[in-house]
Amino acid sequence: MEIYNWFLSSKIRGFFGGLILAMLLxxxxxxxxxxxVKGKVTSKEGFALAGVQVVIEKTDKKTVTDEFGNxxxxxxxVGEQEVTVTFRQFSNTKTIYVTNAAVSxxxxxxxxxxxEIESVLVSANRRNVPSSTLRLSENLLVxxxxxxxxxxxxxxxxxxxxxxxxxxxxxxGARTIYHQEEASAGIAVRGYSASNLRNGMDVSGSFGPLxxxxxxxxxxxxxxxxxxxxxxxxxxxxxxxxxxxxxKGDDAVNSARLSLGSFGLFRAEVDVDxxxxxxxxxxxxxxxxxxxxxxxxLYASNEQFVVNPSIKYILSDKTDFTxxxxxxxxxxxxxxxxxxxxxxxxxxxxxxFNFSDPILDPTVVREQNVFGTVNHYFSDNWxxxxxxxYINSQMQGESLYAAFNTLKPNGDVKRNLSVGDAMxxxxxxxxxVKGKFNIGDVQNNILTGLDMGTKSYVADWTxxxxxxxxxxxYNPVYGQVRKSDLPEYDRSRSLRERGAMYxxxxxxxxxxxxxxxxxxxxxxxxxxxLRYTTTTRTSAASNxxxxxxxxxxxxxxxxxxxxxxxxxxxxxxxxxxEQTGIRRDNGNPADPSRGTSKELGLKKTWFNGNLFAGLxxxxxxxxxxxxxxxxxxxxFIDQAGEATSKGIEVDVNGRISPSFNVMFNYxxxxxxxTKDNDPARVGMMLYGNAEHITNAWLHYNLVNGPLQGxxxxxxxxxxxxxxxxxxxxxxxxxxxxxxxxLGASFKRDNYHLALVVNNVLDRYNYTGFFPxxxxxxxxxxxxxxxxxxxxxxxxxx
Numbered sequence: 001m002e003i004y005n006w007f008l009s010s011k012i013r014g015f016f017g018g019l020i021l022a023m024l025l026x027x028x029x030x031x032x033x034x035x036x037v038k039g040k041v042t043s044k045e046g047f048a049l050a051g052v053q054v055v056i057e058k059t060d061k062k063t064v065t066d067e068f069g070n071x072x073x074x075x076x077x078v079g080e081q082e083v084t085v086t087f088r089q090f091s092n093t094k095t096i097y098v099t100n101a102a103v104s105x106x107x108x109x110x111x112x113x114x115x116e117i118e119s120v121l122v123s124a125n126r127r128n129v130p131s132s133t134l135r136l137s138e139n140l141l142v143x144x145x146x147x148x149x150x151x152x153x154x155x156x157x158x159x160x161x162x163x164x165x166x167x168x169x170x171x172x173g174a175r176t177i178y179h180q181e182e183a184s185a186g187i188a189v190r191g192y193s194a195s196n197l198r199n200g201m202d203v204s205g206s207f208g209p210l211x212x213x214x215x216x217x218x219x220x221x222x223x224x225x226x227x228x229x230x231x232x233x234x235x236x237x238x239x240x241x242x243x244x245x246x247x248k249g250d251d252a253v254n255s256a257r258l259s260l261g262s263f264g265l266f267r268a269e270v271d272v273d274x275x276x277x278x279x280x281x282x283x284x285x286x287x288x289x290x291x292x293x294x295x296x297x298l299y300a301s302n303e304q305f306v307v308n309p310s311i312k313y314i315l316s317d318k319t320d321f322t323x324x325x326x327x328x329x330x331x332x333x334x335x336x337x338x339x340x341x342x343x344x345x346x347x348x349x350x351x352x353f354n355f356s357d358p359i360l361d362p363t364v365v366r367e368q369n370v371f372g373t374v375n376h377y378f379s380d381n382w383x384x385x386x387x388x389x390y391i392n393s394q395m396q397g398e399s400l401y402a403a404f405n406t407l408k409p410n411g412d413v414k415r416n417l418s419v420g421d422a423m424x425x426x427x428x429x430x431x432x433v434k435g436k437f438n439i440g441d442v443q444n445n446i447l448t449g450l451d452m453g454t455k456s457y458v459a460d461w462t463x464x465x466x467x468x469x470x471x472x473x474y475n476p477v478y479g480q481v482r483k484s485d486l487p488e489y490d491r492s493r494s495l496r497e498r499g500a501m502y503x504x505x506x507x508x509x510x511x512x513x514x515x516x517x518x519x520x521x522x523x524x525x526x527x528x529x530l531r532y533t534t535t536t537r538t539s540a541a542s543n544x545x546x547x548x549x550x551x552x553x554x555x556x557x558x559x560x561x562x563x564x565x566x567x568x569x570x571x572x573x574x575x576x577x578e579q580t581g582i583r584r585d586n587g588n589p590a591d592p593s594r595g596t597s598k599e600l601g602l603k604k605t606w607f608n609g610n611l612f613a614g615l616x617x618x619x620x621x622x623x624x625x626x627x628x629x630x631x632x633x634x635x636f637i638d639q640a641g642e643a644t645s646k647g648i649e650v651d652v653n654g655r656i657s658p659s660f661n662v663m664f665n666y667x668x669x670x671x672x673x674t675k676d677n678d679p680a681r682v683g684m685m686l687y688g689n690a691e692h693i694t695n696a697w698l699h700y701n702l703v704n705g706p707l708q709g710x711x712x713x714x715x716x717x718x719x720x721x722x723x724x725x726x727x728x729x730x731x732x733x734x735x736x737x738x739x740x741x742l743g744a745s746f747k748r749d750n751y752h753l754a755l756v757v758n759n760v761l762d763r764y765n766y767t768g769f770f771p772x773x774x775x776x777x778x779x780x781x782x783x784x785x786x787x788x789x790x791x792x793x794x795x796x797x
Contacts (some may be wrong), residue, residue: 051251092707133200144557144569173667188688191671192237205424215289226553226575236595247283300334335399351783363397382435416430541580611654645671685723713743
């Protein structure tokens with residue numbers, strides 16, 4: 001009844017009516033003496049080609065093929081017309097006759113070189129094939145692991161603008177934990193924090209890097225569980241890989257988008273891609289984005305801009321080089337003061353509550369990224385890839401927090417000014433070779449390489465002092481604080497000096513070899529791999545001593561191709577992760593924890609590979625976890641802890657028909673502590689866990705008739721039996737998370753108009769912690785956004 005009354009309100013009816021009229025008007029104006037031209041572009045091997053330019057000669061009619069190789073040109077003048085397709089070095093023209101109010105068909109088959117096969121495979125079905133940065137050369141149907149690809153089209157449809165805005169709704173069992181999302185994204189999967197990769201290189205830091213803006217993101221690849229083919233020293237729950245935009249050459253599509261929305265959202269982005277030399281060997285791409293938006297929380301806003309140039313040079317048909325630079329700056333007010341506190345329960349305060357004050361200057365994060373990649377094909381079967389990456393992320397600012405445990409029953413509290421200065425750097429490099437050869441009738445797919453990296457982190461989280469006066473959470477007064485009331489802080493000393501207690505230096509080297517053998521005419525695949533990793537860490541937690549660790553982590557897999565569209569797999573994989581602390585038994589630094597994952601799964605595709613579904617069951621055990629050594633040994637740890645995560649995951653993603661796209665997932669996750677020196681901790685849920693998570697997103701688009709191009713979307717998020725963060729003796733948060741989103745869109749020729757309304761039911765959703773967490777004596781929570789809208793107008797050229 002709530003949604004019904006809201007939707008039928010006069011203002012909403014008027015808004016939607018005006019929007020639909022604006023969407024339909026262009027179709028009415030162009031419906032005279034014209035017809036439509038449709039077709040499909042494929043390679044000789046039968047792969048659909050995405051991003052192929054299609055033009056009607058001597059007119060302004062042009063478009064590009066979609067992810068299934070299909071294209072449509074509307075309102076083409078009646079008569080004889082020449083249709084030309086261009087794909088890299090290939091060009092072909094057909095002459096057709098366009099009939100009034102009818103559809104003319106023009107299909108094309110093009111030649112694709114061996115160095116272009118991978119991009120063709122990705123074009124064939126972007127959600128079923130990983131990028132080259134994951135080192136896999138196979139369709140996800142035959143990959144023995146639960147891997148989800150979230151493509152740009154789905155993110156655009158949902159109007160997700162950064163990795164902190166809930167892209168995890170498209171991945172079973174994954175959650176976005178809202179904590180400090182203007183700086184970094186908190187992503188949880190299978191009870192653990194997910195590691196952050198960019199272009200296949202681990203850039204995770206103690207705080208950061210800056211959450212990615214979608215302006216420079218091509219797709220997101222989410223890998224569940226350990227992945228020995230990528231790394232050995234990582235979180236056992238999995239990782240997400242950000243694939244950045246790079247030049248496409250003949251496949252290029254230029255675009256511009258303008259977005260407006262609730263809470264003062266203004267956003268503009270431009271993506272220009274093309275050839276920079278006459279011979280087509282030098283390609284370039286340039287992305288720029290600027291955004292300014294407020295928040296449902298008082299005195300919280302941000303201004304961000306992104307500049308992302310990249311080039312690709314094709315030295316020959318066997319060798320290419322790509323270089324990329326990303327600069328991103330985010331200035332946000334409100335600091336990290338968006339938590340609300342309560343005496344008796346959650347949701348005691350309105351969603352707009354904030355401990356901050358408008359007098360505070362913005363916190364500024366500046367991040368620079370440099371990436372380089374060299375690919376060389378020795379033959380059709382063997383290739384070498386070398387990659388490097390450098391990230392420097394720096395933050396400076398202040399926040400107003402409630403002074404620790406000063407909240408009184410009447411709501412009075414003192415506020416402290418806290419510094420928030422931090423710097424993360426990552427320098428990473430990779431060289432890997434992949435190829436295949438036959439021994440008799442058995443094909444062997446080889447992957448081997450070297451990974452290395454160095455990381456540093458330093459931060460100053462100093463609590464400067466308490467500001468004058470008392471703040472009341474039930475009757476907050478803002479704007480009364482003066483600059484002179486804020487305590488002064490001396491930043492003349494370097495960050496390394498001020499943040500010495502947080503200073504951490506970390507480096508690693510890792511070598512890997514894997515072979516997957518194909519038996520029985522490729523109906524059975526058996527894989528085995530081994531990774532050796534050595535790490536070095538220095539930090540205040542080890543009293544500045546250099547701590548060295550090394551580990552062998554094996555990986556074994558079996559994949560059965562039951563039919564060409566139906567597979568089953570079993571996987572055994574391991575990982576390890578460094579820990580801090582001094583052991584009680586020998587006085588040495590803590591050893592790494594070990595993670596062991598066992599996974600079984602079924603995968604199936606329907607509708608010529610356009611719809612992908614997977615069912616996965618897993619059991620993940622992490623051992624050798626540090627625990628408190630007890631009151632008799634203050635400052636020391638034991639390594640007797642253990643945690644177990646087990647569950648079932650279901651993912652469905654793709655296209656049922658040319659009109660209907662669907663994304664659905666469900667996960668049951670039982671992730672908890674199973675051993676600890678403190679019996680009260682046994683059974684507590686792990687980070688970010690929710691026992692039941694289900695999400696869906698449906699999009700229906702009219703592909704024929706006068707309303708062609710009109711589309712509608714609907715989706716939901718539902719998280720039940722959620723763990724608090726951090727976990728305490730209370731088992732679940734008292735409220736489930738539930739949100740419904742609706743959307744409408746219209747696409748005609750080169751322009752696109754879309755509207756999304758989030759949290760249609762205006763439900764008070766939140767994440768939070770119980771008294772006892774972090775030693776607090778009260779409740780704390782982050783209120784998620786209420787009902788809001790985003791409206792985007794896009795144009796391709």
